[in-house]
Amino acid sequence: MSSKIRIGIAGYGNLGRGVQAAISKNQDMELVGVYSRRDPQSLELAQPAARYSVDDLAKHVDDIDVLILCGGSKSDLPEQGPQLAALFNTVDSFDTHARIPEYYESVDAPAKAAGKTALISAGWDPGMFSINRVYGEALLPDGETYTFWGRGLSQGHSDAVRRVPGVAAGVQYTIPSQEAIEQVRAGLRPSLSTREKHQRECFVVLENGADENNVRQEIVSMEHYFDQYDTTVHFVDAQTLATEHSDMPHGGFVIRSGNTSDSQKQVIEYSLALGSNPEFTSSVLVAYARAVHRMNRAGITGAQTVFDVAPGLLSPRSAAQLRADML
Amino acid sequence: MSSKIRIGIAGYGNLGRGVQAAISKNQDMELVGVYSRRDPQSLELAQPAARYSVDDLAKHVDDIDVLILCGGSKSDLPEQGPQLAALFNTVDSFDTHARIPEYYESVDAPAKAAGKTALISAGWDPGMFSINRVYGEALLPDGETYTFWGRGLSQGHSDAVRRVPGVAAGVQYTIPSQEAIEQVRAGLRPSLSTREKHQRECFVVLENGADENNVRQEIVSMEHYFDQYDTTVHFVDAQTLATEHSDMPHGGFVIRSGNTSDSQKQVIEYSLALGSNPEFTSSVLVAYARAVHRMNRAGITGAQTVFDVAPGLLSPRSAAQLRADML
Numbered sequence: 001m002s003s004k005i006r007i008g009i010a011g012y013g014n015l016g017r018g019v020q021a022a023i024s025k026n027q028d029m030e031l032v033g034v035y036s037r038r039d040p041q042s043l044e045l046a047q048p049a050a051r052y053s054v055d056d057l058a059k060h061v062d063d064i065d066v067l068i069l070c071g072g073s074k075s076d077l078p079e080q081g082p083q084l085a086a087l088f089n090t091v092d093s094f095d096t097h098a099r100i101p102e103y104y105e106s107v108d109a110p111a112k113a114a115g116k117t118a119l120i121s122a123g124w125d126p127g128m129f130s131i132n133r134v135y136g137e138a139l140l141p142d143g144e145t146y147t148f149w150g151r152g153l154s155q156g157h158s159d160a161v162r163r164v165p166g167v168a169a170g171v172q173y174t175i176p177s178q179e180a181i182e183q184v185r186a187g188l189r190p191s192l193s194t195r196e197k198h199q200r201e202c203f204v205v206l207e208n209g210a211d212e213n214n215v216r217q218e219i220v221s222m223e224h225y226f227d228q229y230d231t232t233v234h235f236v237d238a239q240t241l242a243t244e245h246s247d248m249p250h251g252g253f254v255i256r257s258g259n260t261s262d263s264q265k266q267v268i269e270y271s272l273a274l275g276s277n278p279e280f281t282s283s284v285l286v287a288y289a290r291a292v293h294r295m296n297r298a299g300i301t302g303a304q305t306v307f308d309v310a311p312g313l314l315s316p317r318s319a320a321q322l323r324a325d326m327l
Numbered sequence: 328m329s330s331k332i333r334i335g336i337a338g339y340g341n342l343g344r345g346v347q348a349a350i351s352k353n354q355d356m357e358l359v360g361v362y363s364r365r366d367p368q369s370l371e372l373a374q375p376a377a378r379y380s381v382d383d384l385a386k387h388v389d390d391i392d393v394l395i396l397c398g399g400s401k402s403d404l405p406e407q408g409p410q411l412a413a414l415f416n417t418v419d420s421f422d423t424h425a426r427i428p429e430y431y432e433s434v435d436a437p438a439k440a441a442g443k444t445a446l447i448s449a450g451w452d453p454g455m456f457s458i459n460r461v462y463g464e465a466l467l468p469d470g471e472t473y474t475f476w477g478r479g480l481s482q483g484h485s486d487a488v489r490r491v492p493g494v495a496a497g498v499q500y501t502i503p504s505q506e507a508i509e510q511v512r513a514g515l516r517p518s519l520s521t522r523e524k525h526q527r528e529c530f531v532v533l534e535n536g537a538d539e540n541n542v543r544q545e546i547v548s549m550e551h552y553f554d555q556y557d558t559t560v561h562f563v564d565a566q567t568l569a570t571e572h573s574d575m576p577h578g579g580f581v582i583r584s585g586n587t588s589d590s591q592k593q594v595i596e597y598s599l600a601l602g603s604n605p606e607f608t609s610s611v612l613v614a615y616a617r618a619v620h621r622m623n624r625a626g627i628t629g630a631q632t633v634f635d636v637a638p639g640l641l642s643p644r645s646a647a648q649l650r651a652d653m654l
């Protein structure tokens with residue numbers, strides 16, 4: 001019997017690919033296989049691994065310690081999360097903030113009934129940013145929390161741009177306001193409007209015959225997505241888009257600014273500068289798979305969030321090693 | 328019976344004063360009293376509270392949910408920690424890094440025997456910085472962790488300066504190298520010598536007749552404390568020292584830089600800019616008192632560190648509230 005933590009990957013898009021890369025960076029883990037709804041033989045893996053159909057999962061319940069769900073939050077996870085939590089310990093990155101309580105309940109019941117542990121909504125936001133919002137508020141109860149995103153590629157906003165008539169291709173970057181960040185860092189606890197916190201920048205390839213001004217106007221006035229922001233639209237050719245805008249960088253800042261007494265200000269800042277958003281999210285999922293494996297062995301079952309996981313459970317080091325080397 | 332968490336403070340120096348201020352910022356807590364080795368009636372409290380002798384503690388075991396130990400790591404805590412963990416749930420800021428494993432054992436046995444929970448070594452380093460070192464390493468296993476301290480007043484180095492013959496008074500600031508930080512932020516994973524990471528700056532009041540050059544030479548060549556650093560010594564008068572150098576600011580940076588694949592770099596940064604080092608440390612102790620109270624009620628006893636405490640336990644919000652509002 002293997003002493004490594006045996007991981008399965010359900011879904012092989014950007015996240016699944018990132019999870020495969022992250023497993024190879026963790027010596028105490030091994031990849032059992034990639035499970036896809038596509039024909040497994042058609043999957044082109046970044047590194048060699050066993051390829052299976054998702055229909056094979058039920059036959060592999062004894063071979064997998066933790067299954068990492070790499071599907072999307074819109075349609076994949078609401079269906080797969082509850083189903084697979086009845087068979088496996090799971091980790092996912094469900095990120096529709098408003099629906100988290102409902103998703104939590106839907107996963108908690110089957111996981112508890114099966115004695116499994118299901119960690120939902122891991123990643124960086126929700127995930128590491130959420131943890132830092134909680135730490136910040138608890139440590140400085142008299143204070144304000146600010147979250148800034150970017151500079152980074154937003155998938156949702158890029159999709160919105162691409163739906164505009166006349167747009168052949170395009171991407172959108174979210175840009176945090178440096179001025180707003182400096183006010184927050186200075187402990188001024190400013191009130192900031194949506195427009196004052198972030199700007200948006202689009203790089204768009206037009207369809208033949210489309211009009212720049214019409215397309216720009218459609219984008220900048222789009223409700224919810226762009227109308228509350230200052231948005232810049234750049235028109236580029238397909239070649240430029242492919243060479244200069246194919247990476248998926250992202251990141252941001254969670255800043256808590258507060259007072260511990262009338263005269264003393266304190267500022268806590270957590271920031272991420274990510275070369276690849278999906279690869280970092282995947283790394284987080286893999287670290288939480290280690291924690292989930294341990295929690296399940298300790299009898300902690302049902303749905304869990306990053307708020308429920310002690311930091312030491314993420315580390316391959318023992319508690320005694322952590323105390324000696326990391327405290 | 329009170330529904331608030333009932334806190335006792337053992338020791339009333341800078342930390343004890345900070346804990347008293349922090350309790351007043353947390354609506355779910357109340358201060359039972361301040362316990363001192365000094366004559367309680369001689370204690371001048373920043374805010375009104377009951378004053379007791381430490382000898383009264385044993386009589387108050389039923390009145391206190393968590394006792395926060397505000398003594399020093401050199402002589403107070405090694406003695407008080409094990410003794411008081413046999414009577415109370417405790418939180419302390421034991422910060423002699425090299426002796427933490429030994430201190431942990433000395434507290435763990437009496438706490439376990441008494442069914443009490445003892446959280447050791449809370450604060451920011453050890454404490455929040457330690458947590459971020461563990462998260463960083465777990466999320467980016469192929470990477471390097473860098474800790475920078477400052478700009479801030481170092482108590483230990485200030486004490487060392489004041490022991491130099493000819494020095495009437497003085498303080499020492501630790502200053503992180505901006506150049507080194509920028510290299511780390513850029514994901515270059517540099518090898519940095521002690522001298523390249525921090526500089527030291529001293530403000531010194533001379534005794535009558537003392538020689539500037541002699542004193543400067545004594546300071547900058549002092550083994551361990553200064554000889555491995557570039558140190559600047561400024562001579563000031565007593566008035567300037569009192570007006571410009573009586574605050575206790577501190578802070579620093581924990582940066583993890585790593586690769587999730589050959590082509591992708593990721594950087595995680597946690598930083599603190601603290602107006603008052605002792606007040607922030609105190610705020611951390613108070614938040615962990617809430618966690619200790621909950622852990623003890625859940626049957627988790629013995630010595631604990633910040634690595635063992637799930638983030639959600641620090642928050643006054645319920646787990647369901649946290650999921651709905653903070654994830």
